[in-house]
Amino acid sequence: MSEGERGDETDLAGLRTRLRAEFEQEAGAVLLNTAGIAPMCRPARLAIERAAQGLARGWFAVDELFADYGRARAVYARLCGARPADVAMFHTCAAALSQVALGLPLAPGDELVLWDQEYPSNAYPWHEAARRTHAVVRVVPSEPDFSLCQERLHAAITPRTRAVAVSWVQYQTGAVTDLLSLGRACRAVGAWLVVDAIQALGLFPMDLQALGVDAVAGGTHKWLCGPLGHAFLALAPGRAAELRPLLHGAMTYGTPDDRVDAQRSPFADARRFEPGSPLLLGAVGGAAAIELLLSLSLERVHAAALELADRLSEGLRARGHRLLLPAGGALRSPIVTFVPGGGAAVDKLAGYLLAQRVACSRRAGGIRLAPHAFNTDEDLDRFFHALDAAPSCP
Numbered sequence: 001m002s003e004g005e006r007g008d009e010t011d012l013a014g015l016r017t018r019l020r021a022e023f024e025q026e027a028g029a030v031l032l033n034t035a036g037i038a039p040m041c042r043p044a045r046l047a048i049e050r051a052a053q054g055l056a057r058g059w060f061a062v063d064e065l066f067a068d069y070g071r072a073r074a075v076y077a078r079l080c081g082a083r084p085a086d087v088a089m090f091h092t093c094a095a096a097l098s099q100v101a102l103g104l105p106l107a108p109g110d111e112l113v114l115w116d117q118e119y120p121s122n123a124y125p126w127h128e129a130a131r132r133t134h135a136v137v138r139v140v141p142s143e144p145d146f147s148l149c150q151e152r153l154h155a156a157i158t159p160r161t162r163a164v165a166v167s168w169v170q171y172q173t174g175a176v177t178d179l180l181s182l183g184r185a186c187r188a189v190g191a192w193l194v195v196d197a198i199q200a201l202g203l204f205p206m207d208l209q210a211l212g213v214d215a216v217a218g219g220t221h222k223w224l225c226g227p228l229g230h231a232f233l234a235l236a237p238g239r240a241a242e243l244r245p246l247l248h249g250a251m252t253y254g255t256p257d258d259r260v261d262a263q264r265s266p267f268a269d270a271r272r273f274e275p276g277s278p279l280l281l282g283a284v285g286g287a288a289a290i291e292l293l294l295s296l297s298l299e300r301v302h303a304a305a306l307e308l309a310d311r312l313s314e315g316l317r318a319r320g321h322r323l324l325l326p327a328g329g330a331l332r333s334p335i336v337t338f339v340p341g342g343g344a345a346v347d348k349l350a351g352y353l354l355a356q357r358v359a360c361s362r363r364a365g366g367i368r369l370a371p372h373a374f375n376t377d378e379d380l381d382r383f384f385h386a387l388d389a390a391p392s393c394p
Contacts, residue, residue, distance in 0.1 A: 012304040012373075015296055019304075019374045022292060023225075026357075030382045032312075033359035034223055035171060035199055035335055035370035040289070041225040047288035048227065048281050055280075069278045072287035079290050080197075080216050080234035081207030088233045088240075088270035089279045093198045094121035096217035096233040099273055100194050101125035101165070103243035108134035110162040113191075115148065116141050119171045122196040122217075126165055135162065146173040146364055147326035153177075154185045163192040169199035172364035174335030175326035176200075183212020192239075198222055198231075202293055203302045204331060214239050220286035223372060224293065230282025233273065241268040249275030296373075302334075304373035308380060309334035312369055315384050324364055339366040342392075349390055356386040 022041045025031060031039055051068060054061040070084075077084040090096040102125060106112075112126045116139050130137045140156045142148050148170070157164060164186050166177045179195065186193040192214040197206060201216075202223030208216050216234045220226030235243075245266055250256045252266045252275045266272035293301055313323055313336055320341035340349050350362050361368045371379070 012300065012307055015300055015304050016373050016376060019292075019296060019301070020376060023374055028357050030358040030379050030386075032369045032371055032375065032379065032383060033361055034225075034372040035174075035368060036359070036361050037221050037228060038223065038225045038372060039374075040221075040227055040285070041292055041374075043288040043292050044220075044226045044285040048285040051281050051284045065280055066278070068284050069280055072283040075287035075290050076232050076283075077234065079201060079206065079294070080218075081209055082216070082234040083237060085269040085271075086235040086237060086240055088235075088273040089283050090217075090231045090233060090273075091229055091279060091282070092121075093196065093217050093219040093231040094125070096231050097122050097165075097194070097196060098125040099233060099246055100192075100215045100217070100243060101129040101163075102132070102246055104129065104163060104192065105242070105244065106130075106133035106135045106162055109160060110135040111158060111160045112137045113153070113156045113161055113164040114139050115153070115166055115170070115177075117146060117170055117172060117175075118165070118167055119196065119198075122165055122167055126163075136160075142175070143326070145326060146170065146175055146324055148175045148177055150178050150181065153182065157185050157189060157191065159189050161186075161189055161191040163194055165194040165196070167196040167199060168204070169197075169333045169335070170326075171199055171335075172368065173324045173326050173337045174199075174333030174370075176331045176333055178331075179211045179213060186214075187212055199333070199335070202290075203298060203305065203334070205298045208234060208236055220282065220289060224286060224289050225372070225374070226286035226289035227282050230279060230286050232286070233270065235270060240270045240272060243273075245272045245275070247273070247275040251275055251277075301373045305334040305371055305375075306332060308371040308373075308375050308377075309336050309369075311377070311380055312336045312371065312383075315380070319387070322366075324366055334372070335368060335370050337364050337366045337368045344390070344392070352390050353383075353386055356389075358383050358386050 054065050074084045077087045140153050194215045197216050198219045201218045214236045219231040221228040253264050316338045322339040324337040350367050
């Protein structure tokens with residue numbers, strides 16, 4: 001190993017130690033399911049508590065709390081490479097995706113392109129949009145090992161394509177879609193590129209304009225290590241005005257002090273999607289978590305998580321387990337999904353691991369692990385100890 005490689009390894013180990021210190025984790029718990037629900041970091045909890053203390057003051061804290069909400073919006077914008085005015089808050093990523101799918105004007109025969117392995121929240125809204133408008137959903141098959149054939153996806157895009165909706169990182173195996181080339185293909189036919197980035201934000205830097213992405217939906221409870229029950233939508237400039245708001249209230253059009261004017265148009269920016277009181281607690285908590293990760297550099301956070309994922313992969317392979325490792329390009333995800341060897345039943349082994357306080361999920365016919373940079377080598381040691389001690393699970 002060269003001096004530079006040793007320095008990089010030491011640097012990433014230091015990053016993991018620093019990040020680990022921002023979490024209050026239960027003793028004995030091995031949290032290897034960040035792709036499901038991550039532990040919420042301390043800065044997020046403290047930000048939520050401060051906002052809650054402000055709410056205890058009622059009306060006299062309104063100006064201060066709305067200012068905090070505005071600052072939080074700017075943080076989400078920085079995460080995605082968007083303008084603050086183009087960011088809207090939602091309670092779930094599914095709600096943000098539904099706003100795009102159901103708010104996009106479609107005509108009979110318009111085509112919507114999806115991968116066949118999309119998370120349900122980025123599939124059902126588009127199928128519903130097609131039912132309502134008589135548009136057509138074109139589902140692109142992936143490979144048997146869950147790899148993504150980018151050429152096949154591009155070939156599905158035609159002059160009739162109105163939107164391509166994909167996850168940047170697929171939830172089952174971590175397969176990554178090449179957004180840069182996909183953005184070019186969408187622009188060539190005037191189609192929207194809509195990205196469910198919930199499994200990528202917090203690991204991969206996002207610049208939606210540079211990538212040619214029109215809409216990015218995310219949530220704070222996975223790799224961002226923020227609160228459960230908060231999400232957001234970031235849009236390219238001008239795209240907000242093209243979407244019909246699904247929900248309507250005073251804030252869609254102005255303020256509660258404005259007289260009702262039935263002819264008034266909604267805001268042209270992302271405020272049109274926030275009809276009422278702001279999602280304050282989730283917004284400030286998520287923003288604090290995002291600021292923590294940005295301060296550490298997302299590239300370094302990603303590299304630190306990949307180190308742990310590589311160790312997991314090597315240990316699983318050495319024990320005779322089959323890995324689902326979709327072929328990808330320059331970007332890799334820390335998600336590791338394995339099919340147990342020796343005829344072990346997935347459900348029984350996953351149940352055993354959970355009983356041993358190892359967080360994991362059943363995905364793609366196997367068991368999914370998702371280490372983040374806050375995990376440690378000791379976490380992996382405890383996982384392998386539990387795995388090696390598992391009873392035969394035919």
